[in-house]
Amino acid sequence: xxxxxxxxxxxxxxxxxxxxxxxxxxxxxxxxxxxxxxxxxxxxxxxxxxxxxxxxxxxxxxxxxxxxxxxxxxxxxxxxxxxxxxxxxxxxxxxxxxxxxxxxxxxxxxxxxxxxxxxxxxxxxxxxxxxxxxxxxxxxxxxxxxxxxxxxxxxxxxxxxxxxxxxxxxxxxxxxxxxxxxxxxxxxxxxxxxxxxxxxxxxxxxxxxxxxxxxxxxxxxxxxxxxxxxxxxxxxxxxxxxxxxxxxxxxxxxxxxxxxxxxxxxxxxxxxxxxxxxxxxxxxxxxxxxxxxxxxxxxxxxxxxxxxxxxxxxxxxxxxxxxxxxxxxxxxxxxxxxxxxxxxxxxxxxxxxxxxxxxxxxxxxxxxxxxxxxxxxxxxxxxxxxxxxxxxxxxxxxxxxxxxxxxxxxxxxxxxxxxxxxxxxxxxxxxxxxxxxxxxxxxxxxxxxxxxxxxxxxxxxxxxxxxxxxxxxxxxxxxxxxxxxxxxxxxxxxxxxxxxxxxxxxxxxxxxxxxxxxxxxxxxxxxxxxxxxxxxxxxxxxxxxxxxxxxxxxxxxxxxxx
Numbered sequence: 432x433x434x435x436x437x438x439x440x441x442x443x444x445x446x447x448x449x450x451x452x453x454x455x456x457x458x459x460x461x462x463x464x465x466x467x468x469x470x471x472x473x474x475x476x477x478x479x480x481x482x483x484x485x486x487x488x489x490x491x492x493x494x495x496x497x498x499x500x501x502x503x504x505x506x507x508x509x510x511x512x513x514x515x516x517x518x519x520x521x522x523x524x525x526x527x528x529x530x531x532x533x534x535x536x537x538x539x540x541x542x543x544x545x546x547x548x549x550x551x552x553x554x555x556x557x558x559x560x561x562x563x564x565x566x567x568x569x570x571x572x573x574x575x576x577x578x579x580x581x582x583x584x585x586x587x588x589x590x591x592x593x594x595x596x597x598x599x600x601x602x603x604x605x606x607x608x609x610x611x612x613x614x615x616x617x618x619x620x621x622x623x624x625x626x627x628x629x630x631x632x633x634x635x636x637x638x639x640x641x642x643x644x645x646x647x648x649x650x651x652x653x654x655x656x657x658x659x660x661x662x663x664x665x666x667x668x669x670x671x672x673x674x675x676x677x678x679x680x681x682x683x684x685x686x687x688x689x690x691x692x693x694x695x696x697x698x699x700x701x702x703x704x705x706x707x708x709x710x711x712x713x714x715x716x717x718x719x720x721x722x723x724x725x726x727x728x729x730x731x732x733x734x735x736x737x738x739x740x741x742x743x744x745x746x747x748x749x750x751x752x753x754x755x756x757x758x759x760x761x762x763x764x765x766x767x768x769x770x771x772x773x774x775x776x777x778x779x780x781x782x783x784x785x786x787x788x789x790x791x792x793x794x795x796x797x798x799x800x801x802x803x804x805x806x807x808x809x810x811x812x813x814x815x816x817x818x819x820x821x822x823x824x825x826x827x828x829x830x831x832x833x834x835x836x837x838x839x840x841x842x843x844x845x846x847x848x849x850x851x852x853x854x855x856x857x858x859x860x861x862x863x864x865x866x867x868x869x870x871x872x873x874x875x876x877x878x879x880x881x882x883x884x885x886x887x888x889x890x891x892x893x894x895x896x897x898x899x900x901x902x903x904x905x906x907x908x909x910x911x912x913x914x915x916x917x918x919x920x921x922x923x924x925x926x927x928x929x930x931x932x933x934x935x936x937x938x939x940x941x942x943x944x945x946x947x948x949x950x951x952x953x954x955x956x957x958x959x960x961x962x963x964x965x966x967x968x969x970x971x972x973x974x975x976x977x978x979x980x981x982x983x984x985x986x987x988x989x990x991x992x993x
Contacts, residue, residue, distance in 0.1 A: 434459065459687070475662040487508045515536055769914055770896055776907060813852070
């Protein structure tokens with residue numbers, strides 16, 4: 432079968448790319464390296480707590496053997512372990528002094544099934560930052576270029592949020608926001624009173640607070656406020672490729688899906704410079720085959736995208752496809768994370784809350800905006816939540832009968848947690864390369880990932896901890912817990928930057944349309960395309976870039992430009 436387009440990867444950005452291309456009338460082949468997913472059997476969101484093996488904990492021996500990296504994700508459990516790769520089967524290499532946490536899910540939909548759904552736009556200042564302070568290359572687009580596609584994606588996936596009127600965090604086309612609980616309202620009042628430039632807002636989440644007709648047409652329903660989204664949502668209330676993008680693409684009749692197809696390389700015509708197709712290896716049989724198409728969308732995720740481009744080296748491009756700038760694999764970024772502060776706050780002791788809301792609070796960036804940074808540039812935001820303690824007593828406390836029942840009715844104080852996510856500067860020495868001799872079970876060179884925080888991130892991390900403590904205390908609280916250092920790069924699960932956009936082909940891989948400078952019919956709209964990281968969760972930006980690139984690629988194809 433002939434295809435107009437091949438989309439490599441079915442995750443967050445690949446799903447949107449395929450949906451947009453299909454809706455524009457193109458015949459699209461989507462290639463996914465992992466297995467197919469059947470919500471009826473693979474989602475565990477209807478399993479009761481008492482039905483979960485080992486109280487939803489994975490056996491220590493199994494964790495140590497198969498999941499030493501994946502286990503460090505907060506969503507890893509007995510109910511979700513089948514969504515995470517076994518580290519033993521998917522090795523990669525890092526320097527001994529620079530660990531990197533590569534969190535992965537090789538299956539249809541990728542990490543769109545397990546993501547945290549926090550959906551924030553980058554702001555005008557984020558697209559201008561590289562040009563202003565000289566770190567990285569200038570973005571070839573500005574906020575105004577992407578704003579209509581932010582609108583489009585928000586409407587399609589469904590983002591619940593409030594209109595907050597903050598220039599560093601632009602408002603969008605939102606569903607009604609989820610409500611803060613009384614502990615968070617108390618915290619919000621204290622922080623906004625004590626710090627004039629700081630705002631506490633409800634987290635903007637890709638969960639359907641109220642499903643719209645265009646959502647229900649795809650079989651999606653309202654969020655049930657269960658907060659077990661990482662198991663997969665049978666209601667379709669959270670956006671994922673499976674709940675949203677694939678149903679929309681399939682109803683066009685233009686989509687062909689092939690799973691268990693590990694992309695080995697992208698093929699190129701030496702005469703025209705255009706990509707002609709994709710060579711894959713069957714994950715199970717290890718038999719190779721080739722698919723051809725007129726345009727290629729590379730959405731394999733940041734690190735695999737770099738691997739594929741580097742592995743696609745040919746006689747004309749010995750350093751890798753689209754790599755005349757030597758920037759493929761370089762400038763790997765992740766948000767500096769794992770900096771958590773928790774404490775007891777005194778307010779709202781006569782109230783509780785109903786349900787388990789699928790989002791928390793967000794404190795948008797204020798450093799180097801309304802408040803100076805302490806010797807660093809850029810900034811950070813906080814995610815968090817307030818929880819009422821008490822209720823069900825822990826199993827180790829004595830008690831039986833009426834006394835135990837009565838103690839279960841007694842509520843304790845509110846606990847407030849805030850966790851910082853900080854911007855990481857692009858650095859060409861933070862990079863992905865291919866190991867010269869070590870390969871995986873399919874004969875593909877292993878990724879060598881070298882990524883370290885720089886002085887700017889380290890200085891920022893110190894301030895995140897001090898600001899977290901100051902805010903808990905400003906609310907009259909007492910800090911009871913604080914991490915002492917940031918998590919290793921990768922554990923923010925926001926990796927990006929290995930095939931960056933830019934104006935100059937000598938210093939970047941992609942142009943303003945996410946089109947490879949050197950391969951005119953090759954587009955990349957996953958995290959690899961990012962020229963800087965900002966400090967907001969990036970998935971919404973990937974999806975907006977994918978929608979914009981699909982629009983422009985289709986026009987180019989029809990006009991005969993590519």
